[in-house]
Amino acid sequence: MITTGSRKYATKSIVQLTREKYPKIKRNDSFKKLEQEDINFFKSVLQNDNGVVTNKDDLEFFNEDWMRKYRGESAVVLKPKTVQEVSQIVKYCNEKKLAIVPQGGNTGLVGGSVPVFDEVILSLSSMKKIRSFDKVSGILKADAGLILENADIYLSERGYIFPLDLGAKGSCHIGGNVATNAGGLRLLRYGSLHGSVLGLEVVLPDGTILDSMHSLRKDNTGYDLKQMFIGSEGTLGIITGVSILCPARPKAFNVAFLGVSSYEAVQKTFVHARGELSEILSAFEFMDSKSQKLTAKHLNSPHPLDDPFPFYILIETSGSNKEHDDAKLESFLESAMENGLIDDGIVAQDETQVQTLWQWREQIPEASTIGGGVYKYDVSLPLPDLYGLVEAVRAKLNDANLIGETDEFPVVDAVGYGHIGDGNLHLNVAVRRYTKDVEKVLEPFVYEWIQSKKGSISAEHGLGFQKKNYIHYSKSDQEIKMIKDLKNHYDPNGILNPYKYV
């Protein structure tokens, strides 16, 4: 997760081309190479200003991923404004066998939104209109390129909230959120997009427009086609419109920041919180002590809790009655203290403190880049095993003598944090430099460890380019066979987001 709206370059250095970094991956020769006649066709379709971008400097942003790990060499970015334009482009590309990368806010963390070679980049950034909003039902219909934060601001003015929140909200698109099945900070409360998305408009690989922009909470007439596209990372179709059910905006928010003595206590506090806070519990995040040390350096400010603790918990409640929520939280904290679950804690007294406390969770990803780079793992694990992965990785790095405080060690530290409520761990291995030694210790060890616990190697970030080859650690042969079969069935030419996902 990236915590700021604007892109931050860790260094000014040029990102290595993906094809150079991964020389074993070859361009698919069945794909046509872009020619001037193709550009001419795109220009004839996109007659709006800047609809066809070919300027080298302008292309840079679209060719590079947010993490600055991957760089493609696309010679053209297309910015359609309507679904019909998207349809015409895709139909043409399918006929000519021009490969396409659909791109939203380009904030993905697994290299899924940038070209690997010379794929045409189809950016949804010019499709950003709100189509309709129903104040009674809370159903929002919008273009896929609408920025998440803009959607939420629009909704907040009308008493509603977008059922998804994540660090990249200032840049990411709601269409990209759906295409990657983004999870984020509010999943515990509002559930997954598979539940809240009511309809989609999608351009299929042959250019056909699938208009499924329904606005019904219940509709049992035929297969729920839209579900296939949620989390398909642009490999089955290009999402151009989203219809989504938005909940009423809570009137009251509380945030508590707690210190506990063990991972065992983190788990017990979670069970206790779910029982006591129940319907108002909207986030239960945990952070280990090392993540907080990095964040303290990064923020250059004193930690909210005076004494250090092995683990920290951030609890957010949101409800309709501040008085009741305060009472529930107070009673929960008292009993958790009495039962010896938590050792110390602070409750935000105003909106500023809410933001400040959240920083100690939300800034960890950036803090993890303090040494220069970071290996990021975003995994699902059964709760009892969740933190075990961080300990196992740290032990392996120690054994290999790769982790330490001085510059001779490539690894700064391995830190763990994440959404306990969702069984979702973020493991960040902060490094001073990317080395083969470190990579050999990490992989496939991390994936094998997850597999042995029946976890998922990608809880919310998706597969993209980075994890394409690791899917078998989380899915069975039969599942992978069906996934490939679906892909081949809908996109026989394989033009949509190739070299990724499956």
Place this chain on the structure above:
Amino acid sequence: MITTGSRKYATKSIVQLTREKYPKIKRNDSFKKLEQEDINFFKSVLQNDNGVVTNKDDLEFFNEDWMRKYRGESAVVLKPKTVQEVSQIVKYCNEKKLAIVPQGGNTGLVGGSVPVFDEVILSLSSMKKIRSFDKVSGILKADAGLILENADIYLSERGYIFPLDLGAKGSCHIGGNVATNAGGLRLLRYGSLHGSVLGLEVVLPDGTILDSMHSLRKDNTGYDLKQMFIGSEGTLGIITGVSILCPARPKAFNVAFLGVSSYEAVQKTFVHARGELSEILSAFEFMDSKSQKLTAKHLNSPHPLDDPFPFYILIETSGSNKEHDDAKLESFLESAMENGLIDDGIVAQDETQVQTLWQWREQIPEASTIGGGVYKYDVSLPLPDLYGLVEAVRAKLNDANLIGETDEFPVVDAVGYGHIGDGNLHLNVAVRRYTKDVEKVLEPFVYEWIQSKKGSISAEHGLGFQKKNYIHYSKSDQEIKMIKDLKNHYDPNGILNPYKYV
């Protein structure tokens, strides 16, 4: 919705065979007819007692649907106990082109769970084990044939609740619930099964076992295959196992029963309730006056409210703190009274009263059969239009002189009720006898009316046999094309639940 666990026969008369009632529908000659050698094979696979049912009397229950509208002529019911047995049966049937009807509790309302001709009935009723339950995460894994009520009782003893509740809970299976994407009474609070089901075990049309029994809240590795089977009504595969996330059981329940003066007031009260009761609102049901009159006759007891009202509302809250919930409900009722939204109301004082008040909503389906029969429509509509359908139908029946209090009129009354929170209306046309005159007034009028408002012709009951030909009122040609394409792709022989759905 059927409100009792045991089947009630409205009459003792024999149900007409579906093939006689619908002579235009022909048996697909590419399907093999059952022979003794097939029975022998099934017996070799199902060596448990009663695994192969061929006794005519015993077959009756499985051949007839719950509504007693449809009757097939299957000569065999198979009751496997393991997924391997299901797999062997399906593989054999696919090779021999023997058509299969998967059957759960056989409580469906659209004729989806019974054979149309001589299809083999594959009953999941002997697969009813709980496989595992995780007390920390609330994840239940169970066989598909587990009865919903048994699942909920098991969970209630462990502080959890099944995220679905419906009238047929005493008979319906959780596998059938998933296969039909059942909605029910708690959808407002816990969302749809697309959000809460975490994994499925499915036997595909060729007999392949798809083991996707995951237990992770977040897993973004590949297409979410299980979603395809949710709501597919046994046409893409046979669900044999379900992994589902269960919420903590609320500690406090409240039920209020209100009288209001107009449908306008129903809508306004809903918006008000969602704002004030927010996270504790777990049901918002409405009933019209005519539905209550029928129910009063059926229950033979005085209505909870002394004076009659054009519309009634049942509100349920469920939360973790009784005191807070009481305060919220009280404050909501006071302000709703002050604003003139509601005219009268009663709040249940104990569990018995909770049950009694719910009866006035839950008994409507049975009360609607008071004249002998009922035409049932279960539709989704935009909230402002929802009750308009009932008024339009009543007006049409009046114009045609078909509705009245005496026996010469075929129609007793047309009543409306349902889940306002989900935009889901149940329209019941209570009749003394099924006549072509009435049917001509109702259809396609009802479907066309729904289509004109962009509603769904089946909110939660599904398509089954009854609504197969009406899907185009709710889905576009492109959607129907894709649905058929998916069906053909996965089940090229069409052996799974033929003559239905698409």
